[in-house]
Amino acid sequence: MNPLACALLACALLSGPAVAQQKADDHSAHHATGAATAAASSADMADGEVRKIDKVAGRLTLRHGDIRNLDMPGMTMVFQVKEPALLDKVKVGDKVKFRAEKAGSGYVVTAIEAAK
Numbered sequence: 164m165n166p167l168a169c170a171l172l173a174c175a176l177l178s179g180p181a182v183a184q185q186k187a188d189d190h191s192a193h194h195a196t197g198a199a200t201a202a203a204s205s206a207d208m209a210d211g212e213v214r215k216i217d218k219v220a221g222r223l224t225l226r227h228g229d230i231r232n233l234d235m236p237g238m239t240m241v242f243q244v245k246e247p248a249l250l251d252k253v254k255v256g257d258k259v260k261f262r263a264e265k266a267g268s269g270y271v272v273t274a275i276e277a278a279k
Contacts, residue, residue, distance in 0.1 A: 207232050208260040214252050242272045
């Protein structure tokens with residue numbers, strides 16, 4: 164084997180662990196920290212006002228602004244709630260921040276809190 168080929172082979176074999184370590188370090192940069200994730204979650208929340216609560220059916224009528232994660236303009240509409248306990252957090256007339264997601268043929272409120 165010629166000396167140039169040996170040198171290239173040696174470099175390739177020795178650089179493997181360094182490249183693997185660099186990739187492992189880079190991979191961790193793709194994951195958000197807990198604080199960044201919480202900030203992104205609150206940024207995804209839409210503004211709204213509670214218009215009606217139907218605890219028996221597990222539904223909530225909200226007049227809301229734009230819902231960015233759903234690409235939906237502001238309007239008044241009925242949402243199912245993911246957990247019935249969410250309805251105990253609000254009352255008619257409350258200004259709220261909420262998160263909604265597409266579920267089947269409708270939309271579901273997955274989080275809700277009083278607006279500050």
